[in-house]
Amino acid sequence: MKKLIVNADDFGLDLKINQGIIQAHKNGVVTSASLLGTGNAFNTAVTLAKGHSDLAIGIHFDLDKFFVKNPEKESIRGFIVPKPSVDEITFELKRQLDMIKSAGLEITHISSRDNTHLENEIIPIVCAVAKEYNIRAIRFSRKFFQTDNEYDRIKNIIDQYNLVYASHFIAGWYWGNIDEEFTTAELRTNPGYGELWREYELATCIDPRLKEYLLKINVQLITFKDLITPQNP
Numbered sequence: 001m002k003k004l005i006v007n008a009d010d011f012g013l014d015l016k017i018n019q020g021i022i023q024a025h026k027n028g029v030v031t032s033a034s035l036l037g038t039g040n041a042f043n044t045a046v047t048l049a050k051g052h053s054d055l056a057i058g059i060h061f062d063l064d065k066f067f068v069k070n071p072e073k074e075s076i077r078g079f080i081v082p083k084p085s086v087d088e089i090t091f092e093l094k095r096q097l098d099m100i101k102s103a104g105l106e107i108t109h110i111s112s113r114d115n116t117h118l119e120n121e122i123i124p125i126v127c128a129v130a131k132e133y134n135i136r137a138i139r140f141s142r143k144f145f146q147t148d149n150e151y152d153r154i155k156n157i158i159d160q161y162n163l164v165y166a167s168h169f170i171a172g173w174y175w176g177n178i179d180e181e182f183t184t185a186e187l188r189t190n191p192g193y194g195e196l197w198r199e200y201e202l203a204t205c206i207d208p209r210l211k212e213y214l215l216k217i218n219v220q221l222i223t224f225k226d227l228i229t230p231q232n233p
Contacts, residue, residue, distance in 0.1 A: 002219045003226070004178065005166055005186040006205070007032040007139075009060055009111065011049075012039030020192035020202045022048050025055045028205035029214065030189065032223045034060035034111045037096035046103045056223035058109035058137070059100055061093065061126075063116040076114050079121075086125060093129045101133070109137035109224035115144050123154055127161040136162075137224035139186065141169030164227040173204045178219060184227065 008021040011033040018041050024030040035045055035057050049057050066084045067076040100107055110117060110130055117126045118140065130138065140158055145151040158165070168182035172189060191205050192198035204210065214221065 002182060002217070003184045003222045004214070004219050005032055005184075005222055005224060005226075006030045007034060007058070007109075007111070007186055007188055007224075008205075009034045009188055009190050010036055010039070010192070011057075011060070012036040012042040012045035014039065014192075014194075015041045015044060016194040017041070017190075017192035017198065018045050018048055020198060022052060022055075024189070024191040024202055024205035025052060028191075028202075028207075029210060029221060030055070030191065030205055031221050032056040032058065032108065034058045034109075035100055035105070036060045036062055036113075037099040038062040042099070046100075046105060049105055056108045056225060057100070057105050058111055058224060059097060059107050059135075061096060061110065061112035061117055063089070063092065063122065064113060066092075067114075067116060076116060076119075089122065089125050090129060093126060094133075097129070097133055107133065107135050109139065110135055111139040115139070118144055118154055120150075120153070123157050127157055127163060130163060131161055136164055136228050138163045138165050139169070139188075140165040141186075143169050143171070164224075166224075166227065173201055178214070179217070184222075186224075 006029045008030045010017050011021050012035050021033050033055055066080060068078055068080055070077050116122060142151050166184045166186035168185035170177045170185055170187040189201050190198050191202035
């Protein structure tokens with residue numbers, strides 16, 4: 001049986017995205033959401049999460065202030081100058097984690113905007129903080145790296161901290177994505193209202209034919225917590 005985490009990013013970014021994520025969870029296939037502590041609608045997202053306790057909540061780290069952005073490609077170019085210190089990065093990670101924990105939510109996994117949590121100089125800090133906060137799961141995939149050496153280096157760090165991750169990653173809804181070869185996968189989606197691309201993803205998430213198809217092809221919907229086995233406590 002295939003196992004699939006359908007995770008919605010940007011929870012807390014704004015009210016329309018919050019509304020779309022909850023709709024995609026209540027009436028669709030979203031099992032998990034990554035909460036943005038710096039979002040304009042963070043408090044509303046917390047309230048919604050508490051009202052939907054079966055929606056697993058992870059953190060979506062926002063480390064943009066430490067990086068120079070490439071607006072054309074919506075990606076990062078590199079660190080700002082002067083480069084932030086380990087202490088500055090650690091403080092910001094803990095600040096955002098504490099916002100969620102103090103709101104009374106359990107944090108099931110780690111992700112980030114632009115996957116900055118997987119940057120070479122960031123990931124050891126993220127892993128150490130995850131261990132301190134007893135967070136056991138992280139977004140990670142070979143697809144995020146240009147070379148095998150980069151992938152192997154980051155994988156070794158993550159494995160040293162005994163963090164778990166889905167073995168396969170699917171970047172959004174596209175034709176045939178859930179028919180790809182995998183045992184366990186995370187599918188990242190961005191449902192919401194107010195933007196056509198988010199509304200398209202929402203429409204896909206709540207399409208009743210999708211649930212029927214997942215049952216037909218024997219795909220089980222899970223959360224990041226389900227990745228933690230008794231052998232890997």
